[in-house]
Amino acid sequence: MKKNTTPQNVSRPVRTCIGCLTKKNKSGLFRFVLLADGSVTLDREQKHPGRGAYVCPDLNCLEIAIKKNQFARVFRQKILNSSLKLLKTEFTECLKTKSEL
Ligand SMILES: [Zn+2]
Structure with a gap:
């Protein structure tokens, strides 16, 4: 059997949604990053350095x-509960603006 290897020059980044665990094109997912204070934030520009967690626009x-507790797993540390609550608000807001475009 031939191994299915991805050519290195082709840039089609695929990430797994940490919610439904579906693999999707990176650009179709929302990226979350960990801040220094232990909170997680939505990385709208997808430019924040470091490890990212990806979630479907859902x-x-x-x-x-x-x-x-997927965020804690991805970032390997406890995430502030308050920040997770904020995250939902931010996420909902972002979904709204996206669907308005
Ligand atoms: Zn998903």
């Missing part, structure tokens, strides 16, 4: 991710 996926 509030359900974010809720699953929070429920399953």
Whole structure:
């Protein structure tokens, strides 16, 4: 059997949603990053350096991710509860603006 290797020159980054665990094109997912104070924030520009967590543009996926402590797993540390609450608000806002475009 031939191994399915991705050519290195082709840039088609695929990431896994930490909610539904579906692999998707990176550009179709929302990126979250960890800040120095232990909070997680939505990286709208997808330019923040460091490790990122990816979630589908779907509030359900974010809720699953929070429920399953996926952010803590990805960032390997405890995430502030207050920041997770804020995250939902930010996420919902961003979904709204996206659908208005
Ligand atoms: Zn998802």
